Amino acid sequence: MFETLQGNGRIWIYVANRPLSSSEQADITAQLNMFCQSWDAHGNALFAEFHIVYNQLLILAVDEEVEAASGCSIDKATASFRAVDAQYQLDLFNRMNLTFLKDEKIKMIRLSDINQAYHSGLINENSVFLDNTISLLSDFRTRWQVPFANCWAYKKVKKSVQNA
DSSP: OOTTOOSSOEEEEEEOSSOOOHHHHHHHHHHHHHHHHHOEETTEEOOEEEEEETTTEEEEEEOTTTOOOOHHHHHHHHHHHHHHHHHHTOOTTOTTEEEEEETTEEEEEEGGGHHHHHHTTSSOTTSEEEOTTOOBHHHHHHHSEEEGGGSHHHHHHHHHHHHO
């Protein structure tokens, strides 16, 4: 994914609150690919790609070695995702939804429920955590999918386990 993008590009990962249907994926992909083709920063074209992953994650990336995204251009991207969010009711801007990968499907757990999910065995140290907080394309390639024990959210569980 994003093979045509190089270096320390930027990336934005949005998590839908449910799996998308095939027709929704096709419509959203068409909308956001059109956005990518016209996306610019101060009149200079941005080299960007959009993908939907695991039927639920909407990912936009830009190659900043070609042209850097500016504040105004990032605002345009955010507006495009807000429009998709409003159209399909996806709760894309809720950053409290954490994602894990199980059998090639997304398992979503609210941050406030992470301790309960861990202690009940729903997730464990080896569960594949998707770190959707990353913002660099290089991080996406190297540390987006990590064992739960190696991510920032595990530290929250460890604190409560130690304090219990």
